[in-house]
Amino acid sequence: MVAFVRAAGRIVVRRLIDDWLMLTVLTATVLAAMVQLAAAPMYRDAVTTGAMQRILADAPAADTTIVVETRAAPEHHAEIDTTVSGSVEGVTTGVGSLVTRRLASASSYDLLSDSSKPIVMSLSAPVGIEDHAGLLDGLWPSPEERDGAALVAAISQRAADELGVAVGDELKLNDRRSGRHFTVRLVGVFEVSDPTSPFWLDDDLLTVGVSETLSTTAVGPLVVDPSVLLGESGAIQPARLVATWLIEPRLDRLTVDAVDDLRRSLDRLPDELERASLRLSPEATSTTSAFDVTSLLPELLLDTNRSLAVTRSGLYAVVAQLALLAALALAIAAGLLIDTRRRETTLLEARGISRRQLIAFALLEAAVLVVPVAVVAPWVAAALLRLVGRVGPLATIDLAVDAPVNREALITVGIAAVITIVLLAWPSVRATTSITNPLSH
Numbered sequence: 472m473v474a475f476v477r478a479a480g481r482i483v484v485r486r487l488i489d490d491w492l493m494l495t496v497l498t499a500t501v502l503a504a505m506v507q508l509a510a511a512p513m514y515r516d517a518v519t520t521g522a523m524q525r526i527l528a529d530a531p532a533a534d535t536t537i538v539v540e541t542r543a544a545p546e547h548h549a550e551i552d553t554t555v556s557g558s559v560e561g562v563t564t565g566v567g568s569l570v571t572r573r574l575a576s577a578s579s580y581d582l583l584s585d586s587s588k589p590i591v592m593s594l595s596a597p598v599g600i601e602d603h604a605g606l607l608d609g610l611w612p613s614p615e616e617r618d619g620a621a622l623v624a625a626i627s628q629r630a631a632d633e634l635g636v637a638v639g640d641e642l643k644l645n646d647r648r649s650g651r652h653f654t655v656r657l658v659g660v661f662e663v664s665d666p667t668s669p670f671w672l673d674d675d676l677l678t679v680g681v682s683e684t685l686s687t688t689a690v691g692p693l694v695v696d697p698s699v700l701l702g703e704s705g706a707i708q709p710a711r712l713v714a715t716w717l718i719e720p721r722l723d724r725l726t727v728d729a730v731d732d733l734r735r736s737l738d739r740l741p742d743e744l745e746r747a748s749l750r751l752s753p754e755a756t757s758t759t760s761a762f763d764v765t766s767l768l769p770e771l772l773l774d775t776n777r778s779l780a781v782t783r784s785g786l787y788a789v790v791a792q793l794a795l796l797a798a799l800a801l802a803i804a805a806g807l808l809i810d811t812r813r814r815e816t817t818l819l820e821a822r823g824i825s826r827r828q829l830i831a832f833a834l835l836e837a838a839v840l841v842v843p844v845a846v847v848a849p850w851v852a853a854a855l856l857r858l859v860g861r862v863g864p865l866a867t868i869d870l871a872v873d874a875p876v877n878r879e880a881l882i883t884v885g886i887a888a889v890i891t892i893v894l895l896a897w898p899s900v901r902a903t904t905s906i907t908n909p910l911s912h
Contacts, residue, residue: 494840501841501891504800505848506855508887509880511794513849514856515787517874519727519779526775527722532669537718537737537766539744540673542577545702545712547755552714554751555762558743559718562736566724571670571717572598574700575692576709580644582634583652588688590634592644594624595677595692596700600661603670609638609659612696614703622707624693625659629680633690642693646707653707655693669719673765711758720768727779734772740764797887802894830896837895845888849876 527535539559543551552572559568574596582590597603601611604627612623621641631637642655663671666678674692676682682689700712725733744762751759856874 498840498844500800500803502844502848502851504797504891505844505884505887506852507797507800508794509849509876509884510852510856510874511789512879512883513852513874513877514789515783516727516877516879517856517860519782520873522782523725523727523730523775523779524723526778527725527771530771532667532672534767534771535719535722536669536672537720537740537764537768538673539716539718539740540713540763540765542711542713542760543755544758545700545709547752547758548574548701548712548714550751550755551759552716554747555716555744558740558747559716562740562743563718563720563733564736565729566733567721569719569721571719573674573715573717574598574697575674575713575715576700577711577713578646578648578709580646582690583643583645586688589686591687591689592642593676593689593692594695594700595674596695596697597670597674597677598697599670600694603665603668604661604663607660607662609657611659611661612694612699614696614698621654621656622695622699623658624655624695625661626657626691626693627677627680628660628662630690631657631660633681633688648710651707659694661694669717672717673715730772730776730779734769734776737766737769737772740766833896834892837892840895841888841891845884848884849880852876852880 537559539555541551556570559570576594578593580592580594582592584590606625607628609625612625626634626636634642636642636657638657638660640657642657643652644655645652663678671678676689676692680690699707700709702708720733720737741762741764744764748756748759748762853874853876860874
């Protein structure tokens with residue numbers, strides 16, 4: 472067996488050298504066909520994925536963010552936060568999510584001033600605000616900044632201009648619910664970096680600073696450290712707070728095949744939160760309101776999935792045409808080798824080669840031609856698709872085309888390689904079944 476393999480290898484190498492021109496044309500034809508077959512599923516996935524990412528990236532923040540809100544006693548917030556985080560993690564498995572937490576006072580506070588129109592203020596603690604707003608003066612509030620009985624807070628530039636205050640000034644507020652007075656010292660003035668960021672969603676007052684009605688003017692809110700609203704600072708003792716979670720699924724990780732799965736998972740979030748709330752302690756359950764879930768993302772994903780279905784239907788026609796062209800190219804390649812090797816196959820049989828050896832020899836020669844081509848074809852296709860994405864028609868609309876080698880492309884090329892090897896070896900198989908070995912008599 473070893474001697475046969477060595478002999479067959481020498482013959483194959485000699486034939487490759489002798490027929491280098493024909494085999495070069497044959498190899499190029501097989502490569503072109505393999506690249507087409509590999510490129511078809513890769514191009515389909517790249518275009519649909521790029522279109523999906525463009526749709527989701529261009530959507531407003533309100534359409535891609537999930538807002539969960541509840542009212543609860545401050546002492547139970549940690550338990551409730553764990554419950555919400557677990558439910559969110561469960562429905563966004565596969566893509567993950569960025570969760571922004573925001574605490575706000577459930578009570579409103581009247582500013583004690585000489586204004587003819589009542590000014591209403593509130594307290595807010597957006598966790599991570601320092602990453603989304605820039606300080607114009609002063610510092611962000613923290614427990615260490617507290618001065619005596621005064622509560623420390625930061626205020627937006629627009630709100631500060633409306634009130635005519637600056638860092639170091641004090642505001643005297645009256646709690647509408649308890650009637651208690653307390654003092655807030657301003658330690659910082661900030662400006663929102665990007666009002667369209669999902670971070671500011673569901674709280675317009677944080678970005679505009681002032682909101683007027685016929686009877687009152689809402690200014691603020693005053694941004695405080697979360698410990699204030701949780702009752703840990705001792706400055707105030709809020710009976711209830713408004714807890715909000717802004718959930719941004721990592722849609723940049725979403726694949727086309729997972730769009731519908733994510734939509735169904737998000738549709739289940741209200742039910743998941745309701746079931747999770749049953750596992751809260753009796754004290755937390757009695758003081759926590761029902762979770763309010765607001766999101767337009769499931770509807771956006773449904774519309775996106777429909778658009779992708781239409782896009783894919785059109786691309787399937789292109790894929791079918793490419794597959795047909797590739798099949799014709801492989802048939803032509805097989806025909807070239809068949810015509811060249813028919814006479815040599817007859818001579819080998821006349822010299823006494825067995826049927827099994829002849830088939831093995833033909834398969835070895837075909838494998839030497841096809842296997843290297845099949846190995847490189849998917850990566851050549853990926854490189855060509857990236858080039859098309861940069862200089863082709865998709866580049867004019869700035870549609871990113873990322874065409875990595877996927878499983879479907881590898882399977883397609885693997886199947887095509889096996890079929891091509893069989894086609895190239897077929898003349899030898901057919902000859903051994905139709906011609907009797909003359910040395911067997």
